[in-house]
Amino acid sequence: MTTPILKKAAFIGLGAVIGLGSIFAAKAQAEEQYLPSLVYRTGPFAPSGIGFADGFADYVTLINERDGGINGVKIRLEECETAYSNDRGVECYERLKDRGNGATVVAPLSTGITYAVIPRSRRDGIVVSTMGYGRADAAYGPVLDNVFMVPTTYWSSMTATLQYIADQEGGWENLQGKDIVHAYHDSAYGREPLGVLRHYAEEYGFTLHEMAISPPGVEQRSVWTQIRRIQPDWVSLYGWGVMNPTAIRTAASMGIDVSRMIGGIYAAQDDAVEPAGRSAVGYKAVTFHGPGADYPIYDDLKQYVYDRGLAAGDGDLSGTIAYNRGLINAGYIVEAWRQAQAEHGEGRPVTREETLWAWQQLTIPESRTEELGMGGLMPPVEVTCENHEGPGLVLIQQWNGESWEQVTDWLEPNRELVEGMYKASAERYAQEEGIEPRSCD
């Protein structure tokens, strides 16, 4: 009789050990620059998270292996799995922020986590880098001085997408009377570009049909039956996760021309087209970096990372969209550090203040992206006090069944329109939060 009780007591003991386990802290190594990486390699959205995490880690490995770090300062990357869930994301942020000699920059990789991290990062003085996702209005610099939307936002990319559509139709005046469908993930993410779309619909006289698809979007027949009846001229797709391939597949099977479907920046990854198989051939999407692996940096990656067996994950995702996004996000972070070192002293890890300074003036001209071996892959940026996004360059790519092909050069968004929207939204936020926007003069 006593033995099972003892066993049971042992389990309670196990619980106690788990409770105490938190008081560990990693040993700081002073000469390394610490980089936390919040990734989602599992969970419902893992197919897009894995590629990003691999690219992010491989770029850091490349810098350490090829250059011996930034001016000799090695980067220590530590991953933490969020599974795209907000509470795990916050836990990761709190767990990693004081590791090493302190995190200076974080990429939360989810809008929900970004919102939770922004107030914390402001207290801690850590830079938040959100590529495309997160708060679009953070592109207006004066309100949130530590949050950066480099290189683009949903709003910017949507204006550029419409520019592309207008070009294809032979000019803005030809949009008059056209039918454009916005098929979106029924959540705030999907509704985000609606403001831009409605503005343009009014200005240029096309009819905008807003079609909500309920997440996760495993069953979309009825939505696309309706869209087919509209006979749209163009379809903008803002899905996420499994919704994208299902949408493309369903649309194609209903006879909708996928080459007149343009995915948003998170309907532009390989996991959107691969599961859709043959039906996705011709599908287009907007993205903020060059597709494919035809860049000089890939030669270095092969020589210093892949061939040395240092590739992150399974090492078979290089050249995918998500992987390239990981590369350029790490690229911006490393360049910011490099500029911080150039200003504040080379050969030592930079502090949070120095990193923040570097991001606030981050300037990477086209020539520099070529030096990095990422010409055409990484969009050039120029951050100012007022503009935390840069020029917001995007391009349109098309899926040929095997890989993405770039079909346009960098497209400029309608800066005038989006900057007005950023400012209005950011000022409203500042008022709610009681933040005094800083002056940029």
Place this chain on the structure above:
Amino acid sequence: MIYRESGQFKKTYHADQAILPLRQDQIFVLGAILFAFLVVPFVASNYAMNSLLLPFLIYSLAAIGLNLLVGYCGQISLGTGGFMAVGAFAAWNLALRTELPMPVIFILAGLITAGTGVLFGLPALRIKGFYLAVTTLAAQFFLIWLLQRPWFNNYSPTGVISAPSINMFGWQVDSVTDRYYLALIILVIMALLAKNIVRSSTGRKWMAIRDMDVAAEIIGIRPMATKLKAFAVSSFFIGIAGILWAFLYLGQLEAEAFNIYTSFDVLFMIIIGGLGSILGCFLGAAFVVLVPIFLNVVPSWLGLPLGTAMISYIEIFIFGSLIIFFLIVEPHGMARLWSIIKQKLRLWPFPY
């Protein structure tokens, strides 16, 4: 020896009906509360307070709420996530659209959640068991859908909104320690409340319904009023937990985040902790909050060269297996283990 009631004589009915009749229990609970108030904030690291203790306290509150419904009244609900979201969004909208003080907002939002709970509790009058469990999923999916309508997040372009700062009777709740104290105070008050509710005639009626509803009806308990009261009280607790989750822990609100897996997590807590036990809620919450994090960090302590992804897969597998394991070892939860240990300690070291 250690745990013995001999010598403690109850001289009045009042003493016999005390919430904790045994002196050892009184000392233990009082000690735990004092420890949580006076010692923990000074020894726990910032990380532990922020990412382990705060979610633990808040989930404990949600688990107490659900346990009132499932453990005491026998109505299975899978809508917890939805009700937490209702509480959080009600509080956020009240804070946005009215000038009411924060404590009033908390209570009003709790009441709104209670009302929602009653509404979705109505089918319980006809439906039982798993059929009811699945119908509560209607609440889960419908409420999340509803709260994603733009009005509820005040037309925020991302749909994620920042929680307002909290001012309780002039106390600006800002630092981690403040947030910890606020959660702790609310939890202690509400746990005592729950403990007393289940000892009252209401709680006894719930248990009668749980054990056999037809029999309970025959001895004069009105099933409709009793079940709906359970839904209301339970939802009130869960709603408050939702507010704390959004306002104190995450600092942001997003309807999608209160998904079906939140509901499962809270249900796990009460099953692993022990159905029909307030203590079990705390044990279960500790298990569900801490074990995944523990499993996630343990390979790096041991220096195992596993990738983040592999660690997570193993974590999912072990978490699932642990649930099965606990159910096999003790289907009545950790609270039951605790009471078995207490029984043993009564006699120890002379069991014969």
Place this chain on the structure above:
Amino acid sequence: MAFFIEVLVGGLLAGIMYSLVALGFVLIFKASGVFNFAQAAMVLFAAMFIAGMYGDWGVPFWIAIPATIVLMIGVAWGIERVVLRPLVNQEPIIMFMSTIGIFFALIGIAEIFWGSRSRTLDVGIPSDPIFVGDMLFQMYDLITAGIVAVLVVLLVIFSQKTRMGRVLRAVADDHQAAQSVGIKLNTVWVVVWSISGVVAVVAGIVWGGALGVQPVMVDVAFKALPVLLLGGLTSIPGAIIAGLIIGAGEALAEVYLGPIIGGGIDNWFAYIIAMAFMVWRPEGLFGEKIIERI
């Protein structure tokens, strides 16, 4: 009118896909009274093994699919041994929670083997559109409906004509009476979990072909639950008919009601149909009437 029929037929065919997952739930609930939440994880598990063996190891489908079926039988045996046997006679909610444990464990195992990337699973079911007058239907859906029909016929033959089928029905009627005439409950459970494993393989192939094989496939379970409820937890024809009703109702509501109240309603609409129906008839369409005595 053509548009209406198109939506209706699309909905009915979608409903059949839901029924396929609901079938697995019904089989297990009928024979063992366990509400098996892990059914969706079994679907994902089977699909990941087929797609993984085909994609990573280059195993052709005609080997990968039978191998996965064998694997599912092994899983059934393991679940019976490790989970059901020690928990026999526990309260239903405990059994339900243990299946949620199985849910996580199975997903964990599948991911340890194959990771959580999305994979394609194309076993060669054609997906060309077919035009009937103006209306457009999907080859894929029609073939799926055919597969489900064959599966149901096989299940019916199995339960009516074979010895094991009779045993299963006896157990479903009365556990104790079945045991007293010498039926081994443990064997029955292994058999019935194996059958739902096979149903999961079929569902995995069909759903995997439509969605790609990725972790989010388990969310298909939340589409199947209202079907299960409406059909009654214990009825195979109930699962099919309820699937048709839910599928059609959902599609029509999405098209005709969605625009009025804001679109994207099909996540909860099926639950509301089921809930409203349950209030009227608590045991579902074909469920066994619950008689309570003191």
